[in-house]
Amino acid sequence: MKSSIQNHKSGASYDAIVVGGGIHGCSTALHLAKRGLSVLVIEKNTVGRHASGVNAGGVRQLLRDFAEIPLSMAAMEKWFHLESLLGLELASTCHFIGDVGQIGVAGDSGEMAWCEKRVREMRSRGYEFEELLDREQIRKLLPNVSDQAVGGIMSRRDGHANPARSTQAFRLRAEQFGAVFEEGVRVTGLQQSGNRWVVETSSGTRSAQVVVNCGGAWATQLARMAGDEIPCETVGYTLMVTARLPKFIDTVVVGIDRTLSFKQTESGTVVIGGGVPAIVDMVNETSETVADRMVESASTVLDFFPYLRNAPVVRTWGGLEALAPDTIPILGPSEGASGIWHAFGFSGHGFQLAPIVGSVLADLIVDGKSAFSLAAFSPNRFSPEAVAAVGNLH
Ligand SMILES: Cc1cc2nc3c(=O)[nH]c(=O)nc-3n(C[C@H](O)[C@H](O)[C@H](O)COP(=O)(O)OP(=O)(O)OC[C@H]3O[C@@H](n4cnc5c(N)ncnc54)[C@H](O)[C@@H]3O)c2cc1C
Structure with a gap:
C-alpha cells in the first residue's frame, strides 16, 4: 500500500487525477484504481473535511427524483454489500445500518x-x-x-451510516489499490497539452489523461478552469x-x-x-x-x-x-474539454449515491460504456439562460 502523504515532484504524471477528497472523489479514485489506473487525488484541505464528513449520514432511496432512482437503488445494493467493495474490516468502520427504514x-x-x-x-x-x-x-x-x-x-430498506468514517474507508480502500492522496494542495488551473491535462496546483503541476472534478461546493470553479460554465449555487x-x-x-x-x-x-x-x-x-x-x-x-x-x-x-x-437548478447531480464528461469529467451538484443528497457514482464513472472512463445512462445528469443539460441566471458564476 502506498503512503498517503508523499513529496510529489512537480510534473508527476498519472492516468487520472481526481480533484476533491470527499466521498465522491474517494469512491471514484477507488473504482479507477481497482481498474488498474494510476490515480492521484488532490484535496485542498483534508479528506472528508467538507460535506462528505459532516453530513447527516442518511442512506435513503425514499423520495428521490425519478431520474436518480436507478442509481440510488444500485447504490443501496452496494451499501448492503460494502464488504465486497471495501473489505470486511473497512466496511465495518462505516457503521452502515440498513433495513431500519x-x-x-x-x-x-x-x-x-x-x-x-x-x-x-x-x-x-x-x-x-x-x-x-x-x-x-x-x-x-x-x-x-x-x-x-x-x-x-x-x-x-433505507438507513444510515457514519459519514466521516465512510469517507475515510473509501479513501483507505482506494489507497490499498494504489491511489495516491495529496492533502493541503489546491488545484488552481487546468491546461490542455496534447491529449493530457496539466493540473496546476499550489504545489507545482501534475498531469493526467483524465481529470475528474469532484470538487463539491467549489466544482463550478474547477469546471470553469476547463471552459465549462455549469449553473450550480x-x-x-x-x-x-x-x-x-x-x-x-x-x-x-x-x-x-x-x-x-x-x-x-x-x-x-x-x-x-x-x-x-x-x-x-x-x-x-x-x-x-x-x-x-x-x-x-x-x-x-x-x-x-x-x-x-x-x-x-x-x-x-x-x-x-x-x-443544481433541478436538484439532481451533474455527472458525465465535459462536452468541450476532452478528458474532463464532472461529478458534483449532489444538492444535499449525494452521500447515498457515492458507491455507485464512482463505479459508473470508472466504467465510462475505462470502457467507454456503463449499464447506467447518465443522460439525465449531463453537464450540458442547462440552457444558456439557466447558466446566466446563476449569480455566483461571475
Ligand atoms: C449538512 C448536510 C447534511 C447532508 N445530509 C445528507 C444525507 O443525510 N444523505 C445524503 O445522501 N447526503 C447528504 N448530504 C449531501 C452529501 O453530504 C453530499 O452530497 C456529498 O457529501 C458530496 O460529496 P462530494 O465528494 O461531492 O463533495 P465534498 O465532500 O464537498 O468534497 C469536495 C472536496 O473537493 C475539495 N476541493 C474543491 N475544490 C478544490 C480544489 N480547487 N483543489 C483541491 N480540492 C478541492 C474540497 O475541499 C472538498 O473536500 C448532506 C450535506 C450536508 C452539507
Whole structure:
C-alpha cells in the first residue's frame, strides 16, 4: 500500500487525477484504481473535511427524483454489500445500518394527498419500494409520534451510516489499490497539452489523461478552469445533535413539506437536520449556523416528537454543497474539454449515491460504456439562460 502523504515532484504524471477528497472523489479514485489506473487525488484541505464528513449520514432511496432512482437503488445494493467493495474490516468502520427504514411523515391532509400521488406515480413507473402508511400504521412504526402525524410514506430498506468514517474507508480502500492522496494542495488551473491535462496546483503541476472534478461546493470553479460554465449555487445545510438519549427510535424520519429530518445514532445521540440553510462563507470556505434558523427545525421536530422537548442540544454545524437548478447531480464528461469529467451538484443528497457514482464513472472512463445512462445528469443539460441566471458564476 502506498503512503498517503508523499513529496510529489512537480510534473508527476498519472492516468487520472481526481480533484476533491470527499466521498465522491474517494469512491471514484477507488473504482479507477481497482481498474488498474494510476490515480492521484488532490484535496485542498483534508479528506472528508467538507460535506462528505459532516453530513447527516442518511442512506435513503425514499423520495428521490425519478431520474436518480436507478442509481440510488444500485447504490443501496452496494451499501448492503460494502464488504465486497471495501473489505470486511473497512466496511465495518462505516457503521452502515440498513433495513431500519426512512419515513416521510405527513402532517396534514395536503401532505397525505401528495404521498398518495407519489406512491401511485412510483407504481406506474414499476417501483415498489415506497409504501403508503395510514395513521394507525405510522403509530405502530413510530410509537412516540404525536397526533399531528396523519400518515406518511416509507422505504423499508433505507438507513444510515457514519459519514466521516465512510469517507475515510473509501479513501483507505482506494489507497490499498494504489491511489495516491495529496492533502493541503489546491488545484488552481487546468491546461490542455496534447491529449493530457496539466493540473496546476499550489504545489507545482501534475498531469493526467483524465481529470475528474469532484470538487463539491467549489466544482463550478474547477469546471470553469476547463471552459465549462455549469449553473450550480453554493448552499449550506445545518445539523444539530443532542446528548445521548435512551434508544427510542430506529427509523429515520423526514418531512414531506417541512424542514424535518432526524435519526438516532447507535450511541443514542439524535441528529436533526432537514435542509435548514446555513450561512455560506466562501471567503473562509465554511458555513455558520445561526440560532434563528434552527427555530423552525426544532419546532417541527417537537410538533411530531414532543418526547424530545427537553433533549439537550450539544452542538450545531453546517456543511457546504453545490445545488443544481433541478436538484439532481451533474455527472458525465465535459462536452468541450476532452478528458474532463464532472461529478458534483449532489444538492444535499449525494452521500447515498457515492458507491455507485464512482463505479459508473470508472466504467465510462475505462470502457467507454456503463449499464447506467447518465443522460439525465449531463453537464450540458442547462440552457444558456439557466447558466446566466446563476449569480455566483461571475
Ligand atoms: C449538512 C448536510 C447534511 C447532508 N445530509 C445528507 C444525507 O443525510 N444523505 C445524503 O445522501 N447526503 C447528504 N448530504 C449531501 C452529501 O453530504 C453530499 O452530497 C456529498 O457529501 C458530496 O460529496 P462530494 O465528494 O461531492 O463533495 P465534498 O465532500 O464537498 O468534497 C469536495 C472536496 O473537493 C475539495 N476541493 C474543491 N475544490 C478544490 C480544489 N480547487 N483543489 C483541491 N480540492 C478541492 C474540497 O475541499 C472538498 O473536500 C448532506 C450535506 C450536508 C452539507
